[in-house]
Amino acid sequence: MIEITETEALNRVAAYCAASEHCRAEIAEKLQRWGIDYTAIDRILKHLEKEKYIDEERFCRAFIRDKYRFAKWGKMKIGQALQLKKIPSAVYASYLNEIDEEEYLSILRDLLASKRKSVRAGNEFELNGKLIRFALSRGFEMKDIRHCMDVSDENEYPE
Structure with missing residues (x-):
């Protein structure tokens, strides 16, 4: 060496x-x-x-923005990734909360809609279970998944 x-x-x-x-x-x-x-x-x-070559807060803002916009990760997965990088939750929590809620839910809706096309399921219950597991694995919270699934169900099955 x-x-x-x-x-x-x-x-x-x-x-x-x-x-x-x-x-x-x-x-x-x-x-x-x-x-x-x-x-x-x-x-x-x-x-x-x-010399400002490294700045934890600047890193957090960039990391969070890139992961939710481009990698389409949820807040939970982003938080876990930042913890693995040894960044305290006090540093990144406020930046996670600054994520625009409408844009965040829109990303989740688009993910669910595109995944719905490729998932094979015997019935609606099985399909929803697979979609929920997929969204959870991407780091989205159950409350957000439920909200987006309800909205997508209303749009697809008008009464």
Whole structure:
């Protein structure tokens, strides 16, 4: 394994952070893989934070926006992913609550509608069970799933 100096490591991760948003835990993990000692990692992270290369709040806003708009994840799954990145819930909870409710439900409705076309089920009960499990696996809460399923049922079966 090639030895890498603290300065080289700092320059590399600074360039990495300049290219896209990363959290403190991701950078620390990368530096550990490179064999940098823990005191040097701490100094590098402090420098990156001071120079605004890494900012947990900015990372949270970008991560949340990307995951619910592009990956179509629900709030539960986004929260779990942020916890895995060692970000405290106090940092990300307010940003999760800032998600536009109409846009969020619209994404869920579209997901359910497209999944409904591809699901094979013997009856409506089985179909709804599969759709609910699918939406739960995407990290949506049961109250939101129920709301969207009720709306979609009303639209599909007028009385």
